[in-house]
Amino acid sequence: MSKTAFITGITGQDGSYLAEFLLSRGYEVHGVIRRTSTFNTQRITHIFQDPHEADVHLKLHYGDVTDASSLSLLIRETEPDEVYNLAAQSHVRVSFDLPQYTAMVNGVGTISLLEAIRQSKQDVRYYQASSSEMFGASPPPQNEQTIFHPLSPYAAAKVYAHWVTVNYREAYGMFNCSGILFNHESPRRGRTFVTRKVTHGIAEILAKKIDVLYFGNLDAKRDWGYAPEYTELMWKMLQADKPDDYVIGTGESHSVRDLIIEAFSYAGLEWEKYIKHDERYMRPSDVNYLLSDPSKARKKLGWNPKVRFKELVRIMVDYDMLSVGLEPPGEGIEFLKKNGLLWSNSEETPG
Ligand code: NAP
Ligand code: G4F
Numbered sequence: 001m002s003k004t005a006f007i008t009g010i011t012g013q014d015g016s017y018l019a020e021f022l023l024s025r026g027y028e029v030h031g032v033i034r035r036t037s038t039f040n041t042q043r044i045t046h047i048f049q050d051p052h053e054a055d056v057h058l059k060l061h062y063g064d065v066t067d068a069s070s071l072s073l074l075i076r077e078t079e080p081d082e083v084y085n086l087a088a089q090s091h092v093r094v095s096f097d098l099p100q101y102t103a104m105v106n107g108v109g110t111i112s113l114l115e116a117i118r119q120s121k122q123d124v125r126y127y128q129a130s131s132s133e134m135f136g137a138s139p140p141p142q143n144e145q146t147i148f149h150p151l152s153p154y155a156a157a158k159v160y161a162h163w164v165t166v167n168y169r170e171a172y173g174m175f176n177c178s179g180i181l182f183n184h185e186s187p188r189r190g191r192t193f194v195t196r197k198v199t200h201g202i203a204e205i206l207a208k209k210i211d212v213l214y215f216g217n218l219d220a221k222r223d224w225g226y227a228p229e230y231t232e233l234m235w236k237m238l239q240a241d242k243p244d245d246y247v248i249g250t251g252e253s254h255s256v257r258d259l260i261i262e263a264f265s266y267a268g269l270e271w272e273k274y275i276k277h278d279e280r281y282m283r284p285s286d287v288n289y290l291l292s293d294p295s296k297a298r299k300k301l302g303w304n305p306k307v308r309f310k311e312l313v314r315i316m317v318d319y320d321m322l323s324v325g326l327e328p329p330g331e332g333i334e335f336l337k338k339n340g341l342l343w344s345n346s347e348e349t350p351g
Contacts, residue, residue, distance in 0.1 A: 006078055008032045008065055008113065009086030013188045014129070016043035018084060018231040023047060023057055025235075030078040032063040032070075032087065043188050065109030071116040075124075082238050084127045085113050088158075091192060092133060093283055095154035103157045110161035114168045114176075125175040125238040128165040131158045132182040132223070132249065132290050140291035143247050144180070151285040162245075169243055177237040179230075182249030182292045185312060186227035187319035187347040195224060195316060198260055202267045203320035205274055213274055216281030218257040221289045223249040226307035226315070228341070236301045249292025250305045262313045266329065267321075311335045319347045 005022045009015040010031030019029050033041065041048065041060075049056045061078075063070040065087045075083070088106045089095060095102040110128065117124045135142040136151035150156040162178050169176040189196040194215070201213040225248075233248055254262075264271035297303035307315065314332030321328035336342040 002026045002028055003081040004028045004030065004078060005082045005084065006030045006032075006075065006080035007084045007086060008063075008109075009084075009088065009129070010060070011040050011043055012086060012090070013043065013186060013190065013227055014184075014231050014234075015084075015086045016047075016188060017186070017228045018086070018234060019044060019058065020047055021228070021232055021235060028057050028059070030059050030061060030074070030080065032065075032074065033060050034064055035062050065113060066104050068112040068116065071113050072119065075113075075116045075120050075122070079122060080124060082125045082127070082235075083113070083117060084129075084234060085110060085161075086129045088129065089154070091190075092152050092154045093281065095152050095157075096284055099153035102153050103160075106154065106157035107160040111164045114164060114174070118168065118172055118174065123175075125243070126165070126177065127234050127238055128161060128176065128178045129234075130162045130165075130178045130180045130245075131155065132180060132247075132292065133287060134159045134162060134180065135290065136287050140253065140289050141251070141293035142290065143293035144245055144296055151287050152283065155287075166245070175238075175243045177240075177243045178245040179234055179237055180245065180247045181230055182223040182225065182247075182290055184225045184227040184230040185316065187316055187323075188227070189316070194256055195259060195312075196320075198263050199313070199316035199320045200323075201274075202263055202269065202317060203324045203326065205269065206267060206321065206326055207324040209324070211274065212276050214276050214278035214281065215256065215260075216278065216283070217286050218260070219255055219288070220286055221253045221255045221291070223251070223253045223290050223292045224259070224309055224312055225250045225305050226312050226341075229305055229307060233297065233301060233303060240300070244300070246297045246301065247292050247294050248297050248303065249290075249294050250308055251292055251294055252309055253289065253291040254309050258309075259313065262310065263317055266314055266317050266331075306339050306341065307335075322347075
């Protein structure tokens, strides 16, 4: 019997990779999509199946995590074995502009989904998309024991979601796992996150569409990994004997400035000529230094990231150059091929 998975946030970076992965393992996948006035399904176009055809394994449903009734109905109707809660207002800077909305989606949305599962009385394994942003001001390296000290409305809402996930496990015996994931990126990363802003910006500079890029804090350090490797671990967490929480990262950290230097030099550009500061990209408070200690995941899930910072930058620059019709240096794509990681051919239509 094939298993059934239910994914909120299926149209996002992680949701699209996770759906692809689960379909490749024979799952029936149900995804929640929001009603929007323009199409928001670019990242899953390549796996879309016409619902009128026979043997459809990917099924999309309108819903919203702020509408608890839609969640209850969908959980009852789809009867999932596994639920992945990836839906979020996921932009930290924007959470300062939309603090209450962010709390509703990221915080209340989580407890609404947990309640829908609990009340359905179905046997469900649940994954919560927690974030390294929850560590905030706590010094590195950060692991499962590190104290949370959130520095944004986004992170505070994620801390709430993390603790209700743990609470429902302890109170009701639910199989709930919280994955505390450090930053993970890909050619499908939203263009307003810093990695993609850099790599897509480089492609546009090379294509002579723009001649300057504006950034905020260049000193912040992040532990950046490759999204498809992280989404596979979400699944692994739910296959374990017992539910647990895990920190996932590469154990390597670089500043935003390092990222810019690496990406521009790979593309053969002098970064100083193109980078300018804009206060609007500064945050009222920012997380200075994230560096994971993923020892637990290494030991219990066999976690060993193949894609590290330099390769990640090359992969993203390559695909962004392709997306504007330019021939890339190709080292990133070559790395994916050599390591058997090129299992999706959809990166040239990124979100
Ligand atoms: P993303 O690309 O921004 O995707 C977010 C997804 O959530 C999109 O599908 C979005 O739908 C959906 N969504 C937003 N509000 C919703 C609502 N009210 N109801 C239903 N769906 C809603 O984010 P991501 O990078 O894939 O991240 C996935 C999850 O992991 C998020 O919870 C994020 O906070 C968390 N996380 C991400 C990272 C990272 O580095 N990427 C690290 C740690 C944790 P639309 O397409 O319609 O906007
Ligand atoms: O790429 P970012 O926006 O990612 P951030 O804030 O670390 O959040 C991402 O990772 C979290 C995991 O730790 C997720 F939970 C969250 O959902 C999201 O996926 O910013 C990274 C750093 C920040 O310090 C920011 O201040 O880059 C700095 N930065 C400098 N200039 C900029 C810019 N960030 C953005 N987005 N845009 C800029 O122009």
